[in-house]
Amino acid sequence: MSISLIPVTLVSRKSPNNSDCTLEVSNNLCQQLDLNSGQDLSILLGKKMIKMKIQIIEKPINEITFPENIFHEFYLPIQTYKFQAYYTPEIHTLQLGPILGLLTDFEVKEGAEPHFRSIHLFCEELHRAIEEIGGFFYIFSYNHFSKEGYYYQNGKWIPSMLPLPNVIYNRIHSRRLEYVKEFKKFRQSLEQLNIPLFNERFLSKLEVYNQLSEEQHLHAFLPETKLFTFENLMELAKKYETVFIKPVHGSQGRNILKISKQDENSYSYQTSFQLTIDAKKYLLDDIYQQIKPLLGNRIYIIQQGIPLLTHVGNIMDFRVLCHKNCHHLWEVTSMVARISAEQEMVSNLAKGGKVMKPFEALGTCMNNRKAFEILQLIKELAIETAATISKNSQGITGELGIDIGVDKDGRLWLIEVNSKPSKSFEDGQGKIRPSAKAIVQLCTLLTFETSRD
Template sequence: MSALPTTKGLRTSLAILTMPDLDNGFRGNRSNFIDLIAKGKELGAFVFVVTTDDLRKATKRIYGHVYQPESELWVRQLLPMPQVIYSRIPTRTDEQLPEVQTLIADFARKRGVSLFNPYFFNKWALFEWLNTDKATRHFIPATRRLASPKELVAFIQSHPMTYLKPVRGKAGKGIMRLETYVPGQKYWCKLSIQDNKRSIVTNHLNIAKLWTRIKQETGEEDYIIQQGIPLAESMGRPFDLRVLVQKNQAGRWLLTGIGARVAGVKSITTHVPRGGHIDSPERALLSSFGERRGLLIFRKVSHAALVIAKRIEKESGFKLGEMSLDLGVDQNGRIWFFEANSRPMKFDEPDIRELSLTRIIEYSHYLSRPRPAQTGKKSGGS
């Protein structure tokens, strides 16, 4: 039997919450977890993995998965209840299970344990939150729920390029783009559907045929309609900015880093899994706006991200320690908000990656310090 982990001298115990797996113990990105465990050891935190099943059965002690770097093995051990829980539940489907919803709600209120980033965000809720505040509403493209053919026609009459996005989508999956043709063309509109690293294009004569095709793609899933933004371009291709903001050891939001994502040749999005590629934001902005104006826009993007993050956290009613934001810059230099993610994917830029791990541990130290209990309202993120 393996020895119990040594926690002497460590200030904080942090559990990474994920889903159980019958064959492998737990699900999730193990290399990501291992990186965070190593950073915790470096910065004075004991980090381990816990599943929803084990957390639900816990009282004062809890079964958790401890990584042993010497043998490169994970060992399930009985441990004290953690001070902080960091939710990395992999999917929305997992999170929406009734037993998981109950567990999250219970621990969000629990004294002595701080749970942060409890829910995925809901796109529609995000736009409602940001649209009702004067500090953030000017970042928001025109956005409506996709409810009927009549409402879709009314929207595209004002916006010749429109995006259709799943309310609970991730990494560009399920996104469609709709473009209306100028008078005199044979077809009324063109629909582009994102499919892995390319897009499937269909032309439509009227709203009836278009609506039939859209419903084939959306099924029962909720969608929003959003004004298309003519993005600034780097080397002839549209790009947007992926921004990571996190809290530090004082519980304050800070910019961790910004990366540029450039659209693929046949892709309607800039997501890397959908054919996009990574660029430096400085180079992309310089390519579009020149050095002086590009630097000014970079600073404005940093400020916008922090303003937006604070608003989202306030409206969610729960503790948030990090989020990634998709922000666009149009061809006139205006900044737009497209999406926020409460479970940021790993940034490939090494400097952003390293600082992101540090900030998670720093914020966990902050949460582990005793403070008065706080109550929150129901999130729109589940």
């Protein structure tokens, strides 16, 4: 990060005066910032600024104290906080942050706590991460933006009116919600308030393929992919031993079909939504007629199948989680090998897949030296892919899940890129995982950069 931040502790104090604007600042912090007693200092927290008057107190740490009425004005729950701070002497302003809002869709039953679905545990982890690094974290839905959010305290998610966030992390579960009129209005309000939203929307498989195929140096890693039509089915099924038919907007390995060549003119097919494998042989025309009703009106792609490495006969690929760091550079924060369930054609955990340590998984297929080389190449390819998607996508991209396969010749293939990657892969064992810390660090960067623009 190009700006120098100071960690501070914010505590509350009771005051008989409801209009008390005295800001108690430790002498240690005053010396660092060259502040004087009696001086006016504006405090910027979230999107609200309040002018206060400094009173120096004897404290060995970087501590500031607000009267409770100022906490109320900031819509900040009364508790002790660790924040990052940036002082701008030209305008006598001390900014505290970050205030991170996580946007998602959830329901709250009367008398019950909210449940944030597949990211519920990850939200608790983000809370712990921001407590450790500094800042305030809460969760909201877009139809309650600026009205109510949920913050974590004493093991519970508590509803409250809360400060506007500095940064919003988009974890909406449904693609459809990103296209409704209310969400578009919400996006407009963020632009007016100058609040950055990162991972703005889901990415389609065809969009990702088109972006990556623009980069000549990535061509060798891309399975041939086309929009699903009868003509493209005929072309690719005859060209490759297997092809996959996938929904453009699909996820978690659902609604996928695999067509395999049996001999020169006959084929078999398998779907991800049938428990049994159809071993019959068909002409391509017949397969097309059988699968067309299954696809309905959804848009699909057809993609070259890759003979991936296997583990005990089950296919293997690698999920690489990448984040943008405080220098605006992409880095790998975690990686797992995914092993498909028996007879499954995809490795997704939602389809019964399991995870292994990457080096251990590759070690069952090759010697240690080769496994190490391939893992390094996977990381390099993931970072290059993330940088390309980030460069070509609308808005701010800060997190991507990249699926990479290795074929039986040791060649790498880019299978998929996910802008809302699952949080079930990393085994944190109760610790704060690198991905949670990376998100908080990115939000800290965006908070203080945005305020300086």
